Amino acid sequence: MDKVIIFDTTLRDGEQAAGSSLNVQEKLEIARQLERMGVDIIEAGFPVTSPGDFEAVGRIAKEIRGCSVCGLARAVKADIDGAWEAVKDAADPRIHIFLSASDIHMAHQLKKSHEQVHEMAIAAITHARKYTSNIEFSPMDSTRADPDFIYRMLTDVISAGASTVNIPDTVGYAIPEEFGGFIRNIFAKVGNIDKAVVSVHCHNDLGLAVANSLQAVQCGARQVECTINGIGERAGNASLEEVVMAISVRSDQFNISTGIKTKEIYRASRLVSELTGFAVQPNKAIVGANAFRHQSGIHQDGVIKLSSTYEIIDPRAVGVPASSLVMGKLSGRHAFKERLAELGFSLSEKELERVFAAFKELADKKKEVTDRDIEALMAEDKRTVKEYYHLERIQVTCGDRGIPTAAVKLIGPDGQELADAALGTGPVDATYKAINRLVKVPNVLTEFTVNSITEGIDAVGEVLIRIESDGVTYTGRGSDADIVVASAKAYMNALNRLLTSRDTKSQDRGAQG
Ligand code: KIV
Ligand code: ZN
Numbered sequence: 001m002d003k004v005i006i007f008d009t010t011l012r013d014g015e016q017a018a019g020s021s022l023n024v025q026e027k028l029e030i031a032r033q034l035e036r037m038g039v040d041i042i043e044a045g046f047p048v049t050s051p052g053d054f055e056a057v058g059r060i061a062k063e064i065r066g067c068s069v070c071g072l073a074r075a076v077k078a079d080i081d082g083a084w085e086a087v088k089d090a091a092d093p094r095i096h097i098f099l100s101a102s103d104i105h106m107a108h109q110l111k112k113s114h115e116q117v118h119e120m121a122i123a124a125i126t127h128a129r130k131y132t133s134n135i136e137f138s139p140m141d142s143t144r145a146d147p148d149f150i151y152r153m154l155t156d157v158i159s160a161g162a163s164t165v166n167i168p169d170t171v172g173y174a175i176p177e178e179f180g181g182f183i184r185n186i187f188a189k190v191g192n193i194d195k196a197v198v199s200v201h202c203h204n205d206l207g208l209a210v211a212n213s214l215q216a217v218q219c220g221a222r223q224v225e226c227t228i229n230g231i232g233e234r235a236g237n238a239s240l241e242e243v244v245m246a247i248s249v250r251s252d253q254f255n256i257s258t259g260i261k262t263k264e265i266y267r268a269s270r271l272v273s274e275l276t277g278f279a280v281q282p283n284k285a286i287v288g289a290n291a292f293r294h295q296s297g298i299h300q301d302g303v304i305k306l307s308s309t310y311e312i313i314d315p316r317a318v319g320v321p322a323s324s325l326v327m328g329k330l331s332g333r334h335a336f337k338e339r340l341a342e343l344g345f346s347l348s349e350k351e352l353e354r355v356f357a358a359f360k361e362l363a364d365k366k367k368e369v370t371d372r373d374i375e376a377l378m379a380e381d382k383r384t385v386k387e388y389y390h391l392e393r394i395q396v397t398c399g400d401r402g403i404p405t406a407a408v409k410l411i412g413p414d415g416q417e418l419a420d421a422a423l424g425t426g427p428v429d430a431t432y433k434a435i436n437r438l439v440k441v442p443n444v445l446t447e448f449t450v451n452s453i454t455e456g457i458d459a460v461g462e463v464l465i466r467i468e469s470d471g472v473t474y475t476g477r478g479s480d481a482d483i484v485v486a487s488a489k490a491y492m493n494a495l496n497r498l499l500t501s502r503d504t505k506s507q508d509r510g511a512q513g
Helices: 024-037 051-063 077-087 103-110 114-128 147-160 176-189 209-218 240-249 262-276 297-305 333-342 349-365 371-382 427-439 483-511
Strands: 005-008 041-045 068-074 093-100 135-140 164-169 197-202 223-226 390-397 405-411 417-423 444-452 461-469 472-480
Touching: 005 197, 005 240, 024 041, 024 051, 024 262, 041 051, 041 077, 051 068, 051 077, 051 483, 068 077, 077 093, 077 114, 093 103, 093 114, 093 164, 103 114, 114 135, 114 147, 135 147, 147 164, 147 176, 164 176, 164 209, 164 223, 176 197, 176 209, 197 209, 209 223, 209 240, 223 240, 240 262, 262 371, 333 349, 333 371, 349 371, 371 472, 390 427, 390 483, 405 427, 417 427, 427 483, 444 483, 461 483, 472 483
Parallel strands: 005 041, 005 223, 041 068, 068 093, 093 135, 135 164, 164 197, 197 223
Antiparallel strands: 390 405, 405 417, 444 461, 461 472
């Protein structure tokens, strides 16, 4: 069977989503899961954009051995040199060069003529060819460009050495039949197209990213660029899980395969959602909380009799845990470890010790600990960033009489105990003000959401916040059976990220002299 190459750009285009702020450790964590899941190429970042991105791409390139690692570059020498420097240690490094190709972009953004852009593209590929033959070229905004210009450009970049030509629907403008026709024309009009892989990169502004990608596959494209949960610039990119499962479930239509281990999809989706702070909508295909839930009596009756009456995918095929085994305070370490393994987590003894202690603490407060609670404990454990300040204690009073008051005790950077108290308009406001009196880092809270992880009055609450400081957004998450404590943990998490990033930036400045 023919194969479609899965090019994952969660860590590059996905990271461009407004409000995303993954640190190097988190990017590595996601890259490991993508490798485990069997993607063919990880686009790990855009190295010249920041020292942090350069470092993340470099670390991923060095560590990930099971697939190709790619760095993005504009069609200029410095970007290409930077991208190569970052990916060169990968098992199979790739440079991805993009350049605006539509009249609107060329006239208003680049302020260059067709000929100048064409020359830039060839010069860029020729330069990259000094480093590698694994070169991808993307004429940006292809679907709004003059098609004849695209055919000519593709012909010449392939002659110059591009091994993959990617057709981006940058603003999500195309509709499936039109896009399929464009791909067919590329095969008809680009004389040397058999020397390159044709790829597509679709955005979701009209909700058509997956449909357009699948149509392109039907018309001969053999690489699809996509992201976990469909995250990305604006309305996002084609969702990896939807593209992969459509190709798999409807193999009768596609007669093609991907190398994705579909059982890893759910875990990848949870991890990306946890680390980016972008919740997955309940009705999201494949990975949403309701994707395999049946509400109407007729549907439930059908599924009980024969699951395929209303289910086209076995939830286990995408790694959704088969049972929702409930654990409690009497559950032992061994049973806990087994459940973790069934949920796809394998921990070292030290990690297990830490998470088991957190589980026991939760089981004391909460009668039943569900799979989602365990996933939240694991996420809380992963969330650990360098702790400049650690939340040691918090005491809050609130109600409809009196003024909400919070007292907090933190352990500071040198291990010193710091304590203070503050009044606020509510318990969370009082808590944040008390923490601010100790940490003293100016910032603005731009987002605050509370979600209950599970159902019931004793559910664990998960708080997601975003704070902004010097134009940069930092995400913080915290979970606890008490939502004010969860809010305090989320704020400490965001502040510690902010301080880590400042530290890294000042070290970078120091290193540059
Ligand atoms: O959407 C786009 O055009 C891109 C390119 C860099 C491929 O992300
Ligand atoms: Zn894009």
